[in-house]
Amino acid sequence: MSSALDFTHDPAAQSWVASAQAEGSDFPLQNLPWARFRRSRHEDWRIGVGIGTELLDLAEALRRGRWSAAEQALLDPLARGDLKALMAQPAAARRQLRQALFAALQAGSRQQAQLEACLRPQAAVEFTLPCEVGDYTDFYAGVHHATAVGKLFRPDHPLLPNYLWVPIGYHGRASSLTVSDTPIRRPWGQRKGPDDAQPVFAPSQRIDFELELGLWVAQGNALGQPIPIHEAQEHLFGVSLLNDWSARDIQPWEYQPLGPFLAKSFATTLSPWIVTWEALAPFRCALHRPADAPAPLPYLHDAADAMSGALDLHLEVDLQPQGGRAQRISQSNAKHLVWTPAQLITHHASNGCNLRPGDLLGTGTISGPQPEQAGSLLELTLGGKQALALEGGLNRRFLEDGDTLALRARAERAGAAGLGFGACSARVLPAHPVS
Numbered sequence: 118m119s120s121a122l123d124f125t126h127d128p129a130a131q132s133w134v135a136s137a138q139a140e141g142s143d144f145p146l147q148n149l150p151w152a153r154f155r156r157s158r159h160e161d162w163r164i165g166v167g168i169g170t171e172l173l174d175l176a177e178a179l180r181r182g183r184w185s186a187a188e189q190a191l192l193d194p195l196a197r198g199d200l201k202a203l204m205a206q207p208a209a210a211r212r213q214l215r216q217a218l219f220a221a222l223q224a225g226s227r228q229q230a231q232l233e234a235c236l237r238p239q240a241a242v243e244f245t246l247p248c249e250v251g252d253y254t255d256f257y258a259g260v261h262h263a264t265a266v267g268k269l270f271r272p273d274h275p276l277l278p279n280y281l282w283v284p285i286g287y288h289g290r291a292s293s294l295t296v297s298d299t300p301i302r303r304p305w306g307q308r309k310g311p312d313d314a315q316p317v318f319a320p321s322q323r324i325d326f327e328l329e330l331g332l333w334v335a336q337g338n339a340l341g342q343p344i345p346i347h348e349a350q351e352h353l354f355g356v357s358l359l360n361d362w363s364a365r366d367i368q369p370w371e372y373q374p375l376g377p378f379l380a381k382s383f384a385t386t387l388s389p390w391i392v393t394w395e396a397l398a399p400f401r402c403a404l405h406r407p408a409d410a411p412a413p414l415p416y417l418h419d420a421a422d423a424m425s426g427a428l429d430l431h432l433e434v435d436l437q438p439q440g441g442r443a444q445r446i447s448q449s450n451a452k453h454l455v456w457t458p459a460q461l462i463t464h465h466a467s468n469g470c471n472l473r474p475g476d477l478l479g480t481g482t483i484s485g486p487q488p489e490q491a492g493s494l495l496e497l498t499l500g501g502k503q504a505l506a507l508e509g510g511l512n513r514r515f516l517e518d519g520d521t522l523a524l525r526a527r528a529e530r531a532g533a534a535g536l537g538f539g540a541c542s543a544r545v546l547p548a549h550p551v552s
């Protein structure tokens with residue numbers, strides 16, 4: 118297990134980058150998240166590390182800094198924009214590079230003079246996805262979401278009999294993953310109301326968000342070779358915020374019998390930053406399953422993972438109508454997932470399916486137990502039946518054109534340096550005028 122704390126988690130450690138010490142900064146020295154960026158369209162993408170309001174440009178840092186041969190070998194692909202090369206490394210090598218970057222950015226570092234010239238203001242760069250995603254799978258591990266949505270259709274038995282035994286998921290579409298701040302286009306699609314004689318093809322009228330985490334796969338597994346649960350955390354590279362945009366009027370008509378399809382594949386937004394599994398070590402917690410949940414089957418059970426394989430992350434959702442102010446519409450926590458990230462990895466590979474570095478697993482919508490902690494409008498408005506009141510006399514059943522939806526997350530714990538994830542935000546554009 119890679120859960121050990123080391124000097125990179127020392128809450129007293131400070132960076133020579135002043136903004137890293139700002140109260141409530143998402144990116145203190147203890148975080149060191151990865152992103153892929155460029156300063157202009159004439160520049161190649163490269164990998165950077167977030168620190169305060171800055172980004173350490175690893176193409177420049179490789180050239181100007183002083184690194185061991187092993188560190189240079191790890192930095193070289195990053196300087197060329199290839200984060201998958203690091204994802205493919207064993208956990209020990211990934212920890213080694215984290216420790217080297219921590220030391221280089223720590224107050225008093227001998228590297229400060231060289232590396233100061235390698236900082237770029239985050240506000241002045243363009244981000245893209247951290248890597249090309251080979252495969253994207255979306256799970257359904259938010260038990261309160263599954264219960265609330267199930268209740269809309271089956272008030273007496275909202276959870277299907279398989280739910281607490283087998284991690285439910287479907288294969289999503291990798292090509293339509295986009296980075297935060299990329300607007301999304303309202304999709305056209307087929308829908309049919311219960312009383313309609315036949316379906317229509319028209320712009321969706323029920324665009325929704327889903328509050329999720331995106332789990333990045335580190336080292337993969339060979340085809341045919343499962344990942345044992347006690348090794349699964351070594352295969353986790355890190356975590357981003359993920360908004361699984363959903364067209365709630367397309368979904369019910371198309372999803373049977375093979376599952377979600379065009380209601381989901383028009384867009385999925387990711388935050389630009391990957392907060393590493395190592396950075397999250399202080400914020401892991403025990404897995405909490407419902408009191409009546411069965412014990413997981415042996416291939417999904419590991420005592421250490423059950424004790425500390427879940428994540429305690431505070432989650433927030435803001436909605437900003439066009440021309441208006443951003444308003445908080447929900448708050449939740451990642452501890453409301455019914456499976457740990459390691460269990461999702463192990464289950465996915467349990468049939469021998471090969472996971473590859475840079476593959477992405479969505480957790481499923483993370484709703485809390487209270488109605489106001491719901492991770493989708495579907496739940497917040499009871500399927501569109503009850504409008505959600507906003508400031509200024511506005512209300513929403515589903516998202517309207519011009520709305521901006523932003524997800525945020527924060528990790529806080531006594532005795533640890535709190536950290537954040539940046540934002541996962543996008544605006545809804547009107548549908549194309551013709552199909």
Ligand code: MN
Binds near residue numbers: 256327361479
């Ligand atoms: Mn989803």
